[in-house]
Amino acid sequence: MTQRYEPSLFEARWQQHWLENRTFRTPGPGDPDFDPARPKYFVLDMFPYPSGAGLHVGHPMGYIGTDIIARRKRMEGFNVLHPMGYDAFGLPAEQYAIQTGQHPAVTTEANIATFRRQMQAIGLGYDWDREFATCTPDYYRWTQWIFARLYDRGLVYQTEVPVWWCEELKTVLANEEVINGRSERGDHPCVRRPLKQWMLRITAYADRLIDDLDELEWPESVKTMQREWIGRSEGAEVRFPVAEVEGEEVTVFTTRPDTLYGVTFMVLAPEHPLVDRITTADQRAAVQAYREQAAVKSELDRTDLAKDKTGVATGAYALNPLLSPEDPEARIPIHVGDYVLMGYGTGAIMCVPGHDERDFEYAQEFGLPVRTVVAPEDGSAVEGCFTGTGRAVASPRWDGLPTAEAKARSLGILEELGCGTARVTYRLRDWLFSRQRYWGEPFPILHAEDGTHRRVADEDLPVELPEMTDFAPAEDGAPPLSRAGDWLEVTDPSGARLVRDTDTMPGWAGSCWYYLRFMDPRNGQAFASPEALDYWRSVDLYVGGTEHAVLHLLYARFWHKVLFDEGLVPTKEPFAKLFNQGMLQAFAYKDATGRLVPSDEVELSGPEPIHRESGARLEQVVAKMSKSLRNVVNPDEVCAEFGVDAFRLYEMFMGPLADSKPWNPRDVPGARRFLERLWRLFVDEEGDQPIRAELLVEASGEPEGEALEIERAWNPCLQRINDSFGAFNFNTAIAAFMEWLNVATKHRAGFRRDQAERVLAALAPFAPHVAEELWARLGHEPGSVSRAAWPALDERYMGSDTFELAVQVMGKLRGRVEAPKDASKDQLEALARAAVADKLEGKEIKKVIVVPGRLVNFVAM
RNA sequence: GGGGACAUGGCGGAAUCGGUAGACGCAGCGGCCUUAAAAGCCGCAGGCCGCGAGGCCGUCCGGGUUCGAGUCCCGGUGUCCCUACCA
Numbered sequence: 009m010t011q012r013y014e015p016s017l018f019e020a021r022w023q024q025h026w027l028e029n030r031t032f033r034t035p036g037p038g039d040p041d042f043d044p045a046r047p048k049y050f051v052l053d054m055f056p057y058p059s060g061a062g063l064h065v066g067h068p069m070g071y072i073g074t075d076i077i078a079r080r081k082r083m084e085g086f087n088v089l090h091p092m093g094y095d096a097f098g099l100p101a102e103q104y105a106i107q108t109g110q111h112p113a114v115t116t117e118a119n120i121a122t123f124r125r126q127m128q129a130i131g132l133g134y135d136w137d138r139e140f141a142t143c144t145p146d147y148y149r150w151t152q153w154i155f156a157r158l159y160d161r162g163l164v165y166q167t168e169v170p171v172w173w174c175e176e177l178k179t180v181l182a183n184e185e186v187i188n189g190r191s192e193r194g195d196h197p198c199v200r201r202p203l204k205q206w207m208l209r210i211t212a213y214a215d216r217l218i219d220d221l222d223e224l225e226w227p228e229s230v231k232t233m234q235r236e237w238i239g240r241s242e243g244a245e246v247r248f249p250v251a252e253v254e255g256e257e258v259t260v261f262t263t264r265p266d267t268l269y270g271v272t273f274m275v276l277a278p279e280h281p282l283v284d285r286i287t288t289a290d291q292r293a294a295v296q297a298y299r300e301q302a303a304v305k306s307e308l309d310r311t312d313l314a315k316d317k318t319g320v321a322t323g324a325y326a327l328n329p330l331l332s333p334e335d336p337e338a339r340i341p342i343h344v345g346d347y348v349l350m351g352y353g354t355g356a357i358m359c360v361p362g363h364d365e366r367d368f369e370y371a372q373e374f375g376l377p378v379r380t381v382v383a384p385e386d387g388s389a390v391e392g393c394f395t396g397t398g399r400a401v402a403s404p405r406w407d408g409l410p411t412a413e414a415k416a417r418s419l420g421i422l423e424e425l426g427c428g429t430a431r432v433t434y435r436l437r438d439w440l441f442s443r444q445r446y447w448g449e450p451f452p453i454l455h456a457e458d459g460t461h462r463r464v465a466d467e468d469l470p471v472e473l474p475e476m477t478d479f480a481p482a483e484d485g486a487p488p489l490s491r492a493g494d495w496l497e498v499t500d501p502s503g504a505r506l507v508r509d510t511d512t513m514p515g516w517a518g519s520c521w522y523y524l525r526f527m528d529p530r531n532g533q534a535f536a537s538p539e540a541l542d543y544w545r546s547v548d549l550y551v552g553g554t555e556h557a558v559l560h561l562l563y564a565r566f567w568h569k570v571l572f573d574e575g576l577v578p579t580k581e582p583f584a585k586l587f588n589q590g591m592l593q594a595f596a597y598k599d600a601t602g603r604l605v606p607s608d609e610v611e612l613s614g615p616e617p618i619h620r621e622s623g624a625r626l627e628q629v630v631a632k633m634s635k636s637l638r639n640v641v642n643p644d645e646v647c648a649e650f651g652v653d654a655f656r657l658y659e660m661f662m663g664p665l666a667d668s669k670p671w672n673p674r675d676v677p678g679a680r681r682f683l684e685r686l687w688r689l690f691v692d693e694e695g696d697q698p699i700r701a702e703l704l705v706e707a708s709g710e711p712e713g714e715a716l717e718i719e720r721a722w723n724p725c726l727q728r729i730n731d732s733f734g735a736f737n738f739n740t741a742i743a744a745f746m747e748w749l750n751v752a753t754k755h756r757a758g759f760r761r762d763q764a765e766r767v768l769a770a771l772a773p774f775a776p777h778v779a780e781e782l783w784a785r786l787g788h789e790p791g792s793v794s795r796a797a798w799p800a801l802d803e804r805y806m807g808s809d810t811f812e813l814a815v816q817v818m819g820k821l822r823g824r825v826e827a828p829k830d831a832s833k834d835q836l837e838a839l840a841r842a843a844v845a846d847k848l849e850g851k852e853i854k855k856v857i858v859v860p861g862r863l864v865n866f867v868a869m
Numbered sequence: 870g871g872g873g874a875c876a877u878g879g880c881g882g883a884a885u886c887g888g889u890a891g892a893c894g895c896a897g898c899g900g901c902c903u904u905a906a907a908a909g910c911c912g913c914a915g916g917c918c919g920c921g922a923g924g925c926c927g928u929c930c931g932g933g934u935u936c937g938a939g940u941c942c943c944g945g946u947g948u949c950c951c952u953a954c955c956a
Contacts, residue, residue: 229873229951236872239955262956275956317954352955359956365870366954435955554950591950595880616879628880630949661894663882668949672881678894684909731885739882743893750893814889819937821889857936862888867936 011695013687015651019777023128025791032082032133032794034089036528037539042087049086050544051078052523052583054552054560055093057515058119058141059100063126064633065641065659065671066592070551072656073589073665073736075132077549079773080733082133083798089544091526092127092134094120096143098515099177099193102447106480112447116143126643131652131776133794138529142518143447147525149470150535151517152452154567157574159453159463163209164441166461170279170350171440173201178481179444180205200303203485206442206451206511210566214238214434217565225585230557237558239435244419246358246428248274248326250286251339258282258326258342261353261433265422266414269403270360270381272371274326275319275343277350278302286342288323295320295344302346317370319345329427330405345370353433361393368393382411439563441514444487446479448512454498455507471508487511519560520567523547523582535576542578550583553591561586587736590668594639596631599624604631607639630670641671653775654680657742660774664737682746683778686771689752689759690782699785707760711805714758719805721751722763726801729770742774761786766799814863815840822847833858840864 026032035042051074056067078090094116101112101119120141127134140147158164171180176196186198210217218238221231243263250256258274276283278299287295298320324342331338347366348357361371361378371378384390384398397411406417422428442451450471452464464471474495479488489510490496498506521535527544528536561583568582597605597617605626611618617626633640646655658679663669687693692700711719725748732741748767752759764786772779772793783793813827813836823843827836836858841848848868855867 232873233951236952241955243956260956264956347954347956349955354956357956364956366956369954433955557951658894661881667875667882669881672895675881675895682894688909737883739893743883746893812889816889816937819888819935824889855936857888859888863937865888865936 018781046087050089051549070589076773091138094141096141148449172198174198208439210439245431251325260358265418267360271358275345277348277355279350286324291323442511446488451509453509546579593670594633597626650680660738714755717755723805816865
């Protein structure tokens with residue numbers, strides 16, 4: 009039998025061993041082997057949607073990172089909760105079902121099997137006993153149950169709203185799923201259409217969702233995104249009476265009530281209900297035409313077309329409530345314009361072209377007057393539009409006040425006059441929560457004949473998805489479930505006939521609380537036991553990509569807070585610490601015209617990349633991995649060619665986990681070579697023994713000679729490994745291993761068993777297969793390195809006794825000299841002086857800076 | 870238009886508190902081993918000048934603070950990500 013490093017001979021075997029022995033199973037409260045004395049650590053990956061394409065090398069980047077963290081924490085004595093599951097409801101499986109007739113449950117199950125196999129093949133140490141998919145009744149029963157809690161708290165309502173409708177997908181989409189009028193998934197055109205929809209009152213939690221961000225250990229950028237998404241803005245609601253139309257008034261929201269004297273016109277959103285009531289006869293045709301045009305425009309892209317402001321006068325006028333109705337200045341025209349959005353604030357604005365750029369543009373377009381009511385603090389003259397803060401001018405009731413005070417004063421006056429109040433507005437809208445689709449959680453809702461609805465009793469959950477064979481939505485947009493026959497009909501105990509709701513929940517629903525289910529995934533009595541919730545509390549470290557910075561993380565926080573208010577979870581927030589891994593990119597090749605050339609047309613064997621057909625030189629650039637560039641890398645292939653440990657090491661060696669960085673196929677063999685060299689330190693490839701005989705000898709006493717050299721290299725290496733867990737820059741840990749290996753190889757004759765054991769323990773989180781293999785060959789119980797203790801640092805052997813002292817003259821490096829680590833400042837200065845004596849000759853030394861352990865700098869003229 | 874991140878050799882990237890820039894790896898070059906090649910092992914390796922000792926330049930560009938700046942401050946350029954009439 010060969011003793012060469014051949015990972016295919018043992019990697020699969022160890023993976024099998026871990027599964028069979030449930031090595032990474034984590035006992036929790038209620039399990040007989042649970043040890044409550046240990047501290048807990050819950051480290052979670054954002055679980056994947058199991059697509060048909062399987063994993064590509066980008067997915068495992070974060071998974072390998074958390075696997076390393078989980079494995080080390082386990083070795084440090086923590087109860088580590090590190091599970092994996094599948095966000096398995098969603099559109100792609102259903103689209104596929106419509107095209108092929110395959111039931112989404114079938115394709116989803118097949119995809120999950122692929123994902124599971126791939127993740128196990130990477131050696132990820134998840135607790136597979138806790139695995140689940142959100143599309144199983146065992147799970148969505150509790151999704152429905154939590155929905156019922158929201159329902160009972162009045163956070164669920166049904167309303168007719170203009171929603172994004174995607175003709176291609178035959179469903180409504182949430183605002184955030186539509187980008188520039190096209191669906192985020194599939195890039196199909198979408199139109200606005202009024203439909204009755206389920207809404208969740210997330211806006212009721214807006215303030216808490218902003219305020220509680222402060223206590224989270226999250227990237228500032230993500231917190232900022234969430235704050236801006238919620239978009240809290242403080243201002244006033246002001247009511248302007250409409251001239252000559254008795255009883256009508258225009259209510260606007262403004263953040264600048266201090267500019268009220270500068271209002272010269274008003275604009276209503278095209279959809280504003282007031283438009284019909286106030287438009288004058290001679291403007292009616294023009295307004296009607298404009299509204300129709302605006303409705304079409306919104307289907308395309310209102311924002312893109314809005315380079316120039318458009319609008320039309322209604323012919324009606326409003327009266328500035330601060331001025332006397334007789335004052336001609338008080339009379340301001342009311343327009344309709346599509347730069348005002350019906351969905352924000354009141355759908356109407358007061359326009360102050362002197363101090364708002366959009367209003368200014370509109371005023372320019374339509375020749376409306378501009379009135380200046382704020383002057384810059386420094387007294388400088390402003391022409392056109394000034395949006396900054398300063399002092400109020402031409403504003404009789406608060407002239408001369410700085411903007412902040414003017415705001416407060418104007419608010420007070422508005423309230424006094426009874427024509428305005430302070431108000432807070434949010435950009436965040438209530439969450440459109442229903443989809444006219446099949447593959448999602450059915451709503452646990454029953455409709456009565458009188459038009460009322462009630463929720464399904466808890467004991468009747470889950471409301472299971474009915475078996476169907478045709479999932480296509482109807483032409484009129486009626487959901488597939490409306491054709492579900494018997495399933496639809498329910499008779500309640502009183503004999504009343506009820507009909508089930510036929511919408512399903514959006515893809516986000518299942519991921520709103522899955523982290524809680526991991527705490528107690530097989531519980532049939534509750535979504536998780538109070539004991540489990542109380543022990544695991546919340547996620548200590550949550551790792552995933554930035555693409556979920558707003559939606560998923562905001563929705564999950566919302567549900568968690570509702571559960572907190574219900575007294576069902578012990579924490580206010582679900583994810584204590586968030587970490588965003590970088591994106592995995594790939595090299596791409598650009599020709600002279602700037603076009604990207606698919607990778608398989610590029611010849612890389614020469615000194616520079618060449619286009620195979622034309623022979624043209626190409627430029628290497630960094631781009632996303634994409635099918636069209638044919639630079640997508642499959643982890644299965646990499647593992648097959650280089651081994652799993654090499655794959656894991658390379659992914660971590662590429663750079664810090666947080667950075668985006670390109671996959672370079674040429675670098676992968678370097679990781680493999682490291683493992684081979686390490687192997688040879690332990691195993692004589694030419695011999696027939698599983699491990700070098702010296703390593704079977706129990707070492708005693710302090711290391712000496714070559715063993716001492718290895719020891720002195722090891723401890724700084726371990727220090728760097730430990731430090732790499734601070735910022736998740738495991739590339740530096742692996743570099744440290746490599747440097748240590750270079751030293752150890754040089755002094756291999758002195759390599760001792762105790763050193764071998766410590767190295768393998770520290771290596772185990774990074775390259776677990778080879779660590780297990782060599783650990784077992786050392787005679788330890790198979791599989792036990794995963795449970796070994798994390799090695800301790802020995803401060804006595806932190807490198808050698810001397811260091812290289814840099815000697816500078818006037819800040820420039822002029823020499824180097826070996827110096828003892830414990831030398832005094834005076835000794836260092838003397839050594840340095842001797843080293844650069846010739847450079848100092850004839851110069852006057854003005855100052856000497858001594859930095860122990862580093863350098864000496866002579867300031868000399 | 871707004872917000873954020875980043876910028877270091879041919880490539881990926883190192884560099885605690887401001888203290889020897891380029892660790893580690895890839896690609897490259899030289900040597901050993903070999904009939905030869907591969908693999909492996911040993912060594913070289915930012916640029917320029919010089920036979921050499923050595924010197925000069927160098928972390929996107931321009932200024933500044935400092936004994937000393939990749940790191941801090943001001944201004945600019947470029948790349949990537951997010952966002953987009955939010956009143």
